[in-house]
Amino acid sequence: MNLLRIAIVLALSPPLLAAEAPYPSTYQVPASAPVLIRDATVLIGDGTRMEAADVLLRDGRISAVAVDLEVPADARVVEGKGKVLTPGLIDVHSHLGVYAAPGMMSHQDGNEMTAPTTPNVWAEHSLNPNDPGFDAARAGGVTSMQILPGSANLIGGRGITVKNVPATTYQAMKFPGAPYGLKMACGENPKRVYGTKGAAPMTNMGNVAGYRKAFLDAQDYVRAQDEFTRKLIAWEKGDKDERGERPTPPKTDLALDTLAGVLRGEILVHNHCYRADEMATMLDLASEFGFRITAFHHGVEAYKIADLLAAKGTCAALWADWWGFKMEALDGIQENLAFVDAAKDSCAIVHSDSPEGIQRLNQEAAKAMTHGKRAGLDIPPERAIRWLTANPAKAIGIADQVGTIAVGKQADVVLWNGNPFSVYAKAEQVWIDGALRFDRFDRNSWHQADVMLGMRKEVTP
Amino acid sequence: MIRRLITCFAALALCATATAETVLIRNARVHTADVAGTLEASDVLVRDGLIAAVGKALVAADARVLEANGRALTPGLFGGLTALGLEEVSAEIGSVDHAYTPGIVLPAQPLSMRPEFDVAHAYNPASMVIPVQVVEGVTFTMLAPSSMPGGSLVGGLGGLATLDGSSIDLLPGSRTLFVALGSGAAPLTGNSRAAQFMLLDQAIRETRGALFEGDRLLTMAGRETMAKFLGGGRVLFYVDRAVDIRRTLAFAKKHGMKPVIAGGVEAWQVAAELAAAKVPVLLDPLVNLPGNFDQFGATLENAARLHKAGVRIAFTMSGDSSHMARKLRQAAGNAVANGLPWDAGLAAISANPATIFGASDRGRIAVGLRADLVLWSGDPLEVDSLADQVWIGGEAQPMTSRQTLLRDRYAPKR
Numbered sequence: 001m002n003l004l005r006i007a008i009v010l011a012l013s014p015p016l017l018a019a020e021a022p023y024p025s026t027y028q029v030p031a032s033a034p035v036l037i038r039d040a041t042v043l044i045g046d047g048t049r050m051e052a053a054d055v056l057l058r059d060g061r062i063s064a065v066a067v068d069l070e071v072p073a074d075a076r077v078v079e080g081k082g083k084v085l086t087p088g089l090i091d092v093h094s095h096l097g098v099y100a101a102p103g104m105m106s107h108q109d110g111n112e113m114t115a116p117t118t119p120n121v122w123a124e125h126s127l128n129p130n131d132p133g134f135d136a137a138r139a140g141g142v143t144s145m146q147i148l149p150g151s152a153n154l155i156g157g158r159g160i161t162v163k164n165v166p167a168t169t170y171q172a173m174k175f176p177g178a179p180y181g182l183k184m185a186c187g188e189n190p191k192r193v194y195g196t197k198g199a200a201p202m203t204n205m206g207n208v209a210g211y212r213k214a215f216l217d218a219q220d221y222v223r224a225q226d227e228f229t230r231k232l233i234a235w236e237k238g239d240k241d242e243r244g245e246r247p248t249p250p251k252t253d254l255a256l257d258t259l260a261g262v263l264r265g266e267i268l269v270h271n272h273c274y275r276a277d278e279m280a281t282m283l284d285l286a287s288e289f290g291f292r293i294t295a296f297h298h299g300v301e302a303y304k305i306a307d308l309l310a311a312k313g314t315c316a317a318l319w320a321d322w323w324g325f326k327m328e329a330l331d332g333i334q335e336n337l338a339f340v341d342a343a344k345d346s347c348a349i350v351h352s353d354s355p356e357g358i359q360r361l362n363q364e365a366a367k368a369m370t371h372g373k374r375a376g377l378d379i380p381p382e383r384a385i386r387w388l389t390a391n392p393a394k395a396i397g398i399a400d401q402v403g404t405i406a407v408g409k410q411a412d413v414v415l416w417n418g419n420p421f422s423v424y425a426k427a428e429q430v431w432i433d434g435a436l437r438f439d440r441f442d443r444n445s446w447h448q449a450d451v452m453l454g455m456r457k458e459v460t461p
Numbered sequence: 462m463i464r465r466l467i468t469c470f471a472a473l474a475l476c477a478t479a480t481a482e483t484v485l486i487r488n489a490r491v492h493t494a495d496v497a498g499t500l501e502a503s504d505v506l507v508r509d510g511l512i513a514a515v516g517k518a519l520v521a522a523d524a525r526v527l528e529a530n531g532r533a534l535t536p537g538l539f540g541g542l543t544a545l546g547l548e549e550v551s552a553e554i555g556s557v558d559h560a561y562t563p564g565i566v567l568p569a570q571p572l573s574m575r576p577e578f579d580v581a582h583a584y585n586p587a588s589m590v591i592p593v594q595v596v597e598g599v600t601f602t603m604l605a606p607s608s609m610p611g612g613s614l615v616g617g618l619g620g621l622a623t624l625d626g627s628s629i630d631l632l633p634g635s636r637t638l639f640v641a642l643g644s645g646a647a648p649l650t651g652n653s654r655a656a657q658f659m660l661l662d663q664a665i666r667e668t669r670g671a672l673f674e675g676d677r678l679l680t681m682a683g684r685e686t687m688a689k690f691l692g693g694g695r696v697l698f699y700v701d702r703a704v705d706i707r708r709t710l711a712f713a714k715k716h717g718m719k720p721v722i723a724g725g726v727e728a729w730q731v732a733a734e735l736a737a738a739k740v741p742v743l744l745d746p747l748v749n750l751p752g753n754f755d756q757f758g759a760t761l762e763n764a765a766r767l768h769k770a771g772v773r774i775a776f777t778m779s780g781d782s783s784h785m786a787r788k789l790r791q792a793a794g795n796a797v798a799n800g801l802p803w804d805a806g807l808a809a810i811s812a813n814p815a816t817i818f819g820a821s822d823r824g825r826i827a828v829g830l831r832a833d834l835v836l837w838s839g840d841p842l843e844v845d846s847l848a849d850q851v852w853i854g855g856e857a858q859p860m861t862s863r864q865t866l867l868r869d870r871y872a873p874k875r
């Protein structure tokens with residue numbers, strides 16, 4: 001991120017970018033006593049593992065990782081023998097809160113299906129923290145997630161990254177300092193939603209025309225802003241008596257402001273795209289306008305262009321086995337993750353897009369490992385765990401904070417009852433910023449969303 | 462020979478299996494899904510499409526011997542309530558045949574029911590979706606007519622299909638009438654679930670002859686179909702809310718129907734009544750969040766609690782159950798992780814659905830039953846195992862699908 005540029009923009013383009021960013025995070029790291037998790041198998045998240053290792057969480061951070069750590073006097077000790085410690089799982093693609101349970105009409109808040117290009121909308125403004133799906137995901141070891149708008153639109157709006165903590169407002173979940181994502185969508189959804197109404201886009205070529213129009217406008221917008229900045233600086237430097245009227249800033253536009261953020265590399269592009277040929281087209285689109293596609297999401301055919309994706313540094317966020325529900329999902333195979341992972345410098349990610357799937361990202365990864373193995377790719381757990389931790393952290397832009405068990409990082413960790421890549425695996429304890437947020441052994445401590453209250457005791461699940 | 466020919470004409474399926482080879486599967490961990498439980502280091506002899514013997518140190522001079530080396534052998538698995546062979550691509554209406562929905566293309570129709578709508582007439586045994594499931598151990602499924610917008614709460618007739626790629630007919634004893642109740646189906650009945658019982662009651666009156674001009678729900682064929690189910694016929698009700706399940710039990714009893722509950726998200730709350738009435742439940746063990754106000758009692762322990770109460774359970778996927786039929790064993794594994802005994806987890810995707818839908822010829826490993834078998838690389842309910850070989854009616858199935866072909870075409874070069 002170009003801090004100088006941000007500073008100038010912040011200073012010069014009121015009111016949207018005035019002062020601090022609007023809708024700021026109010027997330028607070030709760031005070032917690034130090035915890036020493038002892039003698040666990042630790043999947044670090046960087047491709048390595050440690051046996052019988054100790055991990056110390058202190059003041060919300062990972063403060064030590066080693067074999068035979070001395071037990072600090074003030075630390076609570078958690079026995080990890082026979083268990084596996086992993087970084088907290090991260091889902092790069094969730095709709096929790098924007099399609100909150102129960103799935104009633106009024107909870108359909110994820111798709112602004114009023115125009116095919118809506119970069120002006122922000123998923124956080126739809127995010128209802130009172131969704132029991134967050135609690136279920138936490139019990140599955142998920143500590144952070146990116147919540148995206150849906151895929152009805154070519155450009156669906158900004159996503160938001162949250163810490164998976166119980167909260168009454170989304171601001172209290174908002175991941176401090178995480179960059180914004182922009183949801184874009186290829187293929188069948190936009191052309192179906194609008195084409196069936198007789199509106200554009202109706203075809204794949206209509207889709208691409210839609211993206212190009214939007215980014216051409218964004219280029220003009222950036223040019224106008226840069227021109228204003230140049231004039232303003234000249235005006236500020238100019239001779240007091242001769243410099244005339246202060247230059248007027250161009251009109252601020254919510255939609256173009258988001259796309260400008262993409263062109264400036266401050267907002268990361270998350271692109272729903274299934275087919276290999278369409279992904280290649282989108283990579284060319286990105287080249288045409290000089291931005292990067294951070295990750296393709298769903299990428300059912302990513303395995304057909306694994307080398308291209310790796311060469312472009314674009315991640316592929318994938319399901320283990322979804323397929324066949326529409327034409328663009330017809331060529332889904334269960335080796336997709338393993339094949340994408342096999343390319344040099346790859347970035348394979350297991351994503352959910354589902355309140356069920358997010359509860360068992362570990363099992364989704366396990367299926368991909370199993371199919372990879374049958375296809376001749378032996379993927380050890382310490383490598384596969386990256387699909388659920390470091391790689392999504394990279395795609396979201398928070399890899400400097402979370403995603404691996406490394407000293408100094410935020411203490412988001414999960415202790416599993418054994419090999420996490422098993423149908424019988426259970427997250428026993430989940431820490432977020434060093435605070436124990438889920439404890440399987442203390443049923444009374446499980447957070448229950450407000451919406452779940454009110455049932456008679458004998459019928460409470 | 463003549464007799465065999467007659468058999469062939471009478472039942473195409475049997476004819477196909479008669480050509481199957483004789484195989485001795487040796488030294489397997491045989492999960493029978495039957496009273497015998499799990500038999501360690503045991504052999505299974507397959508002859509003429511049937512299981513000819515189960516035991517230790519079996520000998521058969523004419524058999525091809527397959528060494529299992531201790532791997533797990535299970536009955537062929539159930540795919541759940543699906544549209545396998547009834548749809549290729551869910552979103553493409555031109556490839557979908559599982560629902561009768563005249564209301565979508567015709568002008569608004571007066572409420573009508575077509576219980577005689579029979580998905581058997583649309584079943585395509587050569588669907589490319591089927592081999593994708595078969596290579597993962599799925600050998601039979603319940604073809605389920607759907608109640609969709611533009612259709613009716615009475616979806617029509619379903620039945621068990623054998624996924625061997627050639628059998629066209631559904632299993633005769635498995636025919637089941639499908640009815641959708643609760644909030645999901647309420648838009649089909651004037652937006653109230655009360656109207657569901659009102660309309661079913663009217664259909665039953667019409668079937669019994671109380672017919673008046675102007676209020677006709679059923680055609681003559683529809684009345685004939687309904688009549689078959691009023692005298693002990695199997696009727697599957699999609700219903701989730703506990704109190705709706707209670708009402709369904711009372712309704713079925715009153716009209717002489719043999720009910721099966723499907724969905725059953727809150728079934729655990731009425732487990733004792735279901736057990737007492739000997740009514741089975743098909744459920745998705747992964748459902749633990751309320752999709753609507755019929756499902757606030759959703760829990761991962763639904764299967765375990767029902768089983769403990771003595772209810773016969775079987776599993777089915779919610780959502781895209783056809784393409785995801787292969788995921789059913791993972792769902793069973795999760796039920797086991799949440800308190801269901803392992804044997805009960807296997808039975809819920811093999812023996813139980815066969816029993817529930819009247820197929821006494823499959824779902825278990827026992828002498829005389831169809832040789833629908835799966836040899837696994839590991840624990841069949843685990844996500845780290847895969848099917849090594851699948852047999853249907855004693856015939857080793859090709860372990861290929863369009864997905865394995867795509868895999869082989871695009872495998873990274875090493």
